Amino acid sequence: MARAKTDDFAARGSGWWQRRRTRELALVACFLLPSLTIFFLYRVLPLGWNVLLSLQYWSPLKPARWAGLDHYEEMLIYDEVFWQALKNTLIFIGASPFAIALALGIALLVNGNLKGAAVYRSIVFLSYPLMTVAVGIIWRWMYDERGGIINFALRESGIIAKPIPFLQSFEWALPSVIVAEVWQVLGFYMIIILTGLQSIPPHLYEAASIDGAPRWAQFMRITLPMLKPSLFLCVVIGILNSFTSFDLVYIMTNGGPGHATELLITYIYKSGFGQTKFDYAAALTIMQFILLLLLTLLANFIAGGNAGSLEHR
Amino acid sequence: MQRRQTFLRHCALLGICAGMLLPFYWVLKTAVTNENIYAYPPRLLPASPHLFNFVDVWYFIPFPRYLLNSLIVSALVVGCNIGFNAMAGYALTKSFPAKRAVLLLFLSCMLIPFQATIIPAYLITSKLGLLNSYFGLALPLLSTIVCIFVFKAAFEAVPQSLVDAARIDGLGEWRIILRILLPLSKAAIATNVVLAFIWSWNAFLWPLIITRDPTMQTLPLGLARFLSYLEDTTGALYAFAVMVLVPSIFVFLMAQKEFIRGLTSGATKG
Numbered sequence: 320m321a322r323a324k325t326d327d328f329a330a331r332g333s334g335w336w337q338r339r340r341t342r343e344l345a346l347v348a349c350f351l352l353p354s355l356t357i358f359f360l361y362r363v364l365p366l367g368w369n370v371l372l373s374l375q376y377w378s379p380l381k382p383a384r385w386a387g388l389d390h391y392e393e394m395l396i397y398d399e400v401f402w403q404a405l406k407n408t409l410i411f412i413g414a415s416p417f418a419i420a421l422a423l424g425i426a427l428l429v430n431g432n433l434k435g436a437a438v439y440r441s442i443v444f445l446s447y448p449l450m451t452v453a454v455g456i457i458w459r460w461m462y463d464e465r466g467g468i469i470n471f472a473l474r475e476s477g478i479i480a481k482p483i484p485f486l487q488s489f490e491w492a493l494p495s496v497i498v499a500e501v502w503q504v505l506g507f508y509m510i511i512i513l514t515g516l517q518s519i520p521p522h523l524y525e526a527a528s529i530d531g532a533p534r535w536a537q538f539m540r541i542t543l544p545m546l547k548p549s550l551f552l553c554v555v556i557g558i559l560n561s562f563t564s565f566d567l568v569y570i571m572t573n574g575g576p577g578h579a580t581e582l583l584i585t586y587i588y589k590s591g592f593g594q595t596k597f598d599y600a601a602a603l604t605i606m607q608f609i610l611l612l613l614l615t616l617l618a619n620f621i622a623g624g625n626a627g628s629l630e631h632r
Numbered sequence: 633m634q635r636r637q638t639f640l641r642h643c644a645l646l647g648i649c650a651g652m653l654l655p656f657y658w659v660l661k662t663a664v665t666n667e668n669i670y671a672y673p674p675r676l677l678p679a680s681p682h683l684f685n686f687v688d689v690w691y692f693i694p695f696p697r698y699l700l701n702s703l704i705v706s707a708l709v710v711g712c713n714i715g716f717n718a719m720a721g722y723a724l725t726k727s728f729p730a731k732r733a734v735l736l737l738f739l740s741c742m743l744i745p746f747q748a749t750i751i752p753a754y755l756i757t758s759k760l761g762l763l764n765s766y767f768g769l770a771l772p773l774l775s776t777i778v779c780i781f782v783f784k785a786a787f788e789a790v791p792q793s794l795v796d797a798a799r800i801d802g803l804g805e806w807r808i809i810l811r812i813l814l815p816l817s818k819a820a821i822a823t824n825v826v827l828a829f830i831w832s833w834n835a836f837l838w839p840l841i842i843t844r845d846p847t848m849q850t851l852p853l854g855l856a857r858f859l860s861y862l863e864d865t866t867g868a869l870y871a872f873a874v875m876v877l878v879p880s881i882f883v884f885l886m887a888q889k890e891f892i893r894g895l896t897s898g899a900t901k902g
Contacts (some may be wrong), residue, residue: 351719368755448880457658510892607748
């Protein structure tokens with residue numbers, strides 16, 4: 320019996336392995352196909368198409384004409400709204416380090432064995448998974464001139480005499496939207512930093528305490544350097560949020576008053592779907608994408624040049 | 633000293649949590665208020681809380697229609713996500729030519745935010761004839777890179793000896809996946825369900841672009857439309873907002889471990 324089986328194996332030989340390998344490869348290909356199709360259709364192809372569109376004169380009912388860099392020229396030289404939107408986007412991104420610092424503070428507070436830490440963590444994180452449209456509506460209401468609690472609190476405590484129409488004022492609208500954005504994303508930063516904190520080996524702190532290093536020195540010399548990958552990730556998310564905050568801005572101010580809260584992404588939407596200037600919107604998208612890559616590279620450079628490698632670990 | 637420090641930590645955290653919860657309280661209070669919500673000074677507690685606003689939502693707008701659309705799209709997204717991501721995750725545990733290229737493609741796609749693709753994505757979807765359709769609404773969300781890697785990690789954690797034993801017993805590849813790998817990856821499946829649900833439930837920009845037909849619109853669009861024409865009436869808008877938030881809060885509280893693990897594993901493992 321055993322003898323027969325061995326012969327059987329020998330007879331199947333390399334041909335059997337070959338067939339099995341071919342079958343396995345076919346399976347791998349079939350399994351990858353749906354995901355690859357989706358990412359090709361909705362990530363790779365659009366990126367290329369954006370580049371092409373940005374170099375053409377094109378609108379849905381007209382044939383395409385080559386435009387060269389005309390759209391970029393118009394954008395960079397003549398379009399004041401573009402510069403305003405770029406400035407606002409940079410301010411939006413520039414606010415994220417403060418939010419990350421705040422999240423770091425909260426993460427340090429809830430880290431370690433504190434009673435109820437899990438409850439605090441959940442509460443801080445609770446706003447992150449919420450529908451941004453609803454969040455925008457809630458914050459509009461918080462900022463309201465008459466019914467809003469923010470104006471009420473400021474007036475009652477005597478800080479201001481007259482109510483401030485936060486979202487209708489040129490100087491307050493952008494900071495107000497940023498506060499709402501930070502409220503929503505703070506918990507996510509905190510969770511990322513907490514994960515980083517928990518991966519720091521405790522013996523580093525023990526050794527430092529034995530050497531008599533004070534708490535702040537431990538923080539500067541151990542915690543911060545070990546958190547570098549987590550903090551870098553938070554910065555990248557902060558940069559990406561300037562794209563993903565479309566919902567919030569659209570609901571809270573729709574870019575107004577004037578263009579005081581216009582972000583590049585809301586301007587892209589308005590150019591493309593409001594004025595059907597798809598070609599120009601594509602050029603704007605390419606500009607924002609370049610900005611995103613440059614800022615990410617810059618953050619990587621500041622972080623010491625290797626923070627991005629955590630993806631390939 | 634130690635106790636005083638713990639006390640201060642609790643105080644700071646209570647303050648932060650109060651700040652984080654304040655918007656929830658304010659919208660909830662407004663949703664159950666029936667007096668003039670624009671009166672000054674606003675009441676901190678509702679005078680006579682009631683639920684009329686929640687009922688009004690059903691009459692002011694086609695709420696059931698929006699809800700149905702949102703549920704259909706979310707179900708499509710969640711179902712396909714589990715299937716496609718598990719398949720791709722399984723494929724990535726095998727060795728095959730061009731594996732490095734596929735991995736690199738996935739990782740670089742993570743850097744392209746969906747919002748940066750809206751113009752061509754709209755044109756592609758209209759070429760496919762999927763504007764104003766459930767499938768068109770769901771299509772870009774049907775697979776998620778983060779979740780593919782969650783599945784890959786889960787499958788790799790299954791002991792190889794178990795798979796080998798099953799193979800010697802004569803189980804085919806499909807049955808190994810269905811009978812051994814998937815039942816041992818329940819955590820990955822839960823993670824994927826939660827993330828896919830939250831993302832599709834909350835999606836706004838994509839439905840805004842591709843659905844012109846009001847009968848195909850989802851809840852976030854309904855909320856935005858409600859805001860644009862019923863702003864100055866009652867607390868109904870806020871009741872609507874509360875009703876839309878409840879499912880996400882519920883899902884999050886039920887499965888926060890999976891949710892957080894999904895987000896952070898995507899974040900740190902790539």
